Amino acid sequence: MNRLYIIFPHCYIKATSKELLIYDTIKFSSIYMRNIAVPYKAVNTLNQFGYIDDCDDNKSILQKIAYKGFGYFIQPNKSMPYFPKRGLQIMTSLNKENKALGHNLASYTNMMLKSITFLLNNTLSINLNSFAYKQLEYPNVNHTEIDIDTILLQLISFDLERIVLSGEISCDKLERILNLAQTRNILVVFRVHYLAYPIQHIQDMLRKYRTIMVELLIDSATPLDIINLREERLILKYIVTNNSDLDKLTGAKENIVLCPIFLDEKNITLQPQMVITKDEVLKINQNLKDCYLKDYINTSYFGNITINYDGMVYCVNQQIESLQNRDLACIINKWVGSQDCYWYFTRNKKLECKDCALQVLCPSISIYEQLKIYKCPCRV
Numbered sequence: 001m002n003r004l005y006i007i008f009p010h011c012y013i014k015a016t017s018k019e020l021l022i023y024d025t026i027k028f029s030s031i032y033m034r035n036i037a038v039p040y041k042a043v044n045t046l047n048q049f050g051y052i053d054d055c056d057d058n059k060s061i062l063q064k065i066a067y068k069g070f071g072y073f074i075q076p077n078k079s080m081p082y083f084p085k086r087g088l089q090i091m092t093s094l095n096k097e098n099k100a101l102g103h104n105l106a107s108y109t110n111m112m113l114k115s116i117t118f119l120l121n122n123t124l125s126i127n128l129n130s131f132a133y134k135q136l137e138y139p140n141v142n143h144t145e146i147d148i149d150t151i152l153l154q155l156i157s158f159d160l161e162r163i164v165l166s167g168e169i170s171c172d173k174l175e176r177i178l179n180l181a182q183t184r185n186i187l188v189v190f191r192v193h194y195l196a197y198p199i200q201h202i203q204d205m206l207r208k209y210r211t212i213m214v215e216l217l218i219d220s221a222t223p224l225d226i227i228n229l230r231e232e233r234l235i236l237k238y239i240v241t242n243n244s245d246l247d248k249l250t251g252a253k254e255n256i257v258l259c260p261i262f263l264d265e266k267n268i269t270l271q272p273q274m275v276i277t278k279d280e281v282l283k284i285n286q287n288l289k290d291c292y293l294k295d296y297i298n299t300s301y302f303g304n305i306t307i308n309y310d311g312m313v314y315c316v317n318q319q320i321e322s323l324q325n326r327d328l329a330c331i332i333n334k335w336v337g338s339q340d341c342y343w344y345f346t347r348n349k350k351l352e353c354k355d356c357a358l359q360v361l362c363p364s365i366s367i368y369e370q371l372k373i374y375k376c377p378c379r380v
């Protein structure tokens with residue numbers, strides 16, 4: 001029998017027909033081979049069980065892995081040793097339920113929803129369009145009041161951790177949501193443009209409600225006294241639409257988060273700043289659990305949905321269904337079982353990334369890719 005080379009269990013392995021990554025999740029070192037031909041059998045044994053045969057077909061690949069010391073040789077005599085399958089083993093009854101009942105039980109799928117974003121009112125006229133608002137997860141200009149009380153009643157059956165209120169909302173509605181959130185230990189994030197309320201109102205709100213966190217959208221026209229504001233639970237999100245916006249932000253601004261925003265698909269001035277190279281991807285430090293999770297789910301959006309002011313339920317850019325047709329529990333339950341559920345949209349399902357071995361080290365698929373601003377983080 002051939003000798004086998006066993007990769008250490010703490011190393012994450014991704015083999016495709018053209019590339020191979022072995023990533024040490026303790027030392028954060030890696031071996032990455034591209035433009036190679038990985039034999040079909042080696043792709044399977046590496047991905048599934050973490051070993052490779054010491055045979056002529058695998059010679060050149062094996063030499064490089066063994067030289068870097070990512071594992072060890074064994075010599076089985078008569079039968080193959082037992083190799084447990086690598087990756088996440090998820091214990092769930094969802095598939096069985098689906099087969100037996102034809103649908104999943106809502107009591108389980110409700111537990112998957114962790115965060116809801118409400119797109120509320122937006123009465124401002126500023127220099128942004130609907131394409132930009134999508135990237136910011138902020139409502140389009142509208143004066144329609146969302147029926148939030150009806151939706152709040154439906155939330156009782158969910159195990160929520162966070163509610164994001166994006167846009168303008170009346171004080172009494174905000175108070176009702178905060179009271180509900182407080183009794184159930186839910187974090188409320190209030191995302192709002194700095195022109196929507198006097199800044200004193202935001203500061204009073206932060207002091208009055210200890211369970212609220214404010215994401216204040218600012219831009220290059222924002223007065224300095226707001227840019228320099230320091231408050232507990234206040235994050236300033238700086239909208240960057242071109243390079244000169246960046247130049248206007250001088251000095252260290254540790255509480256400011258940069259938000260690159262494209263006004264249309266053709267405006268490519270910010271693309272070079274957003275693209276990351278494969279070498280940069282390889283420098284990302286990630287633990288084994290996160291590697292396996294990113295093989296299975298879109299970690300940026302899993303458990304999140306958005307409800308528009310007109311009652312339409314979305315995830316990222318994917319329209320799911322209107323709350324006018326059925327209740328939230330039914331919508332989530334049906335969608336979770338569907339092929340195109342965005343929570344499971346991982347890089348191994350994306351055409352541009354399918355043959356790349358760096359899938360789990362890269363950021364999860366984002367709104368920028370969904371809006372076709374760029375193909376993927378390493379390519380425009």
Ligand code: SF4
Pocket residue numbers: 278281347352353356357358359360362376377378379
């Ligand atoms: S974006 Fe896709 S192709 Fe580029 S490095 Fe990441 S996984 Fe590979």
